[in-house]
Amino acid sequence: MKTCIKLFFCAFVIICIYACQKDIILKPVAYDNKLSIECILYPGKVPQLFLYTSVPFFNTNTTPSQLFARGATASITGNTIDNLVVDSIFDNFRCRWVLFYKGFVPSQIGQTYNLLVNYSGKTYTAITTISQPKVNINKVSYISNFHDIYGGHEGVIVNFNDIAGSENFYRFQLNRAIDSSVYGASNLGLIHSTCTNGSKFYIHEFGRSIYFDKGIDGQVIEFVTEPAYLHQLDDTAYVFVQSLDKNSAEFYDNLDKQKLAQFNPFIEPVFLKTKIDGCIGVFGSIVVSDSVLFVYPE
Structure with missing residues (x-):
């Protein structure tokens, strides 16, 4: 008798568990991709502009190579116009390539710079001045x-x-x-x-x-x-x-x-x-x- 009661109780618990289970299908909603811009200037170094596209949360594209915004044009203007080109560096720790847009003119303290990015028919602009002091x-x-x-x-x-x-x-x-x-x-x-x-x-x-x-x-x-x-x-x-x-x-x-x-x-x-209108990102120093x-x- 006790065995039957135990079996009945176990069966009842299992039925309750399955009765509480419900599969929910999430229908993806329309996603408006935004451009991600990160460009930090360092005095004495040439600019590096990291330009990537954003994706929905469940998207499987997650590596820098997959998200890199190819086909953009970018320039940074100070005393001269520096037209950036695609370059890459190998991340030895994560064992993957990281792509970015690289300039040729080293940044200088006291200089104001204007960033201009054109991508997929849209234009993004930002400005920064390198004026902060160096500490000891x-x-x-x-x-x-x-x-x-x-x-x-x-x-x-x-x-x-x-x-x-x-x-x-x-x-x-x-x-x-x-x-x-x-x-x-x-x-x-x-x-x-x-x-x-x-x-x-x-x-x-x-x-x-x-x-x-x-x-x-x-x-x-x-x-x-x-x-x-x-x-x-x-x-x-x-x-x-x-x-x-x-x-x-x-x-x-x-x-x-x-x-x-x-x-x-x-x-x-x-x-x-964001610090740049129309996208997610920052242009600074x-x-x-x-x-x-x-x-x-x-």
């Missing part, structure tokens, strides 16, 4: 564990003096050489290079967070950033502080807040505000400090 790093240190919204993790601490008398925006940068044995940290998905076979290659880490000097003009600024790649004792790196123009700072700050809102329900969702050698203590 006082010191770089390390903390084995600090806590933020993502939990507890290590961090590299940068200490420097804010430039007084102007509105400034800062971001962390770290350059180092790694090989295929080095994994990305959790924010990179714990992956590693599968195509370099132990050979060294350079990576550039850019911090997610943007730091504003509002209310602390001219004072000492110190911030901590989690490394994007794993490391071992005595690994060496070079640390920089980036000084961003206002448009770039606001754009990347919104990107960071979008991610924070995904992890913390108490943070209000942020809609990404970054001035990079001199480097400071950093040796990982663990």
Whole structure:
């Protein structure tokens, strides 16, 4: 009798589970593709314009080669007109090609630049001036564990003096050489290079967070950033502080807040505000400090 009751109960539970299951077919709605434009000028370097098309969420095209906006014309005008051409670089960490439009004229501090992009019958324009000051790093240190919204993790601490008398925006940068044995940290998905076979290659880490000097003009600024790649004792790196123009700072700050809102329900969702009319993107500039050698203590 007890066996029959148990069998009946199990059958009842199974029926209830299947009765609650319902397949829903999502009909894709019409999607209006937007162009994505990202062009950050660095003094002393030629321009690189990353031009990509956006796709619906469930689209399988996700690599830079698949999303690259081919057939565009682009120019950057300062003292001269710099007509950009298609170029590419191999991403040794993710083992894929990254395409972009490359210029020939190095950018200069104090210069105003106009970006002009024509793609698929539409024209996009933007302007930026490289006028932000370069800071000097006082010191770089390390903390084995600090806590933020993502939990507890290590961090590299940068200490420097804010430039007084102007509105400034800062971001962390770290350059180092790694090989295929080095994994990305959790924010990179714990992956590693599968195509370099132990050979060294350079990576550039850019911090997610943007730091504003509002209310602390001219004072000492110190911030901590989690490394994007794993490391071992005595690994060496070079640390920089980036000084961003206002448009770039606001754009990347919104990107960071979008991610924070995904992890913390108490943070209000942020809609990404474009800095170029008619598309998603930003045209700006970054001035990079001199480097400071950093040796990982663990």
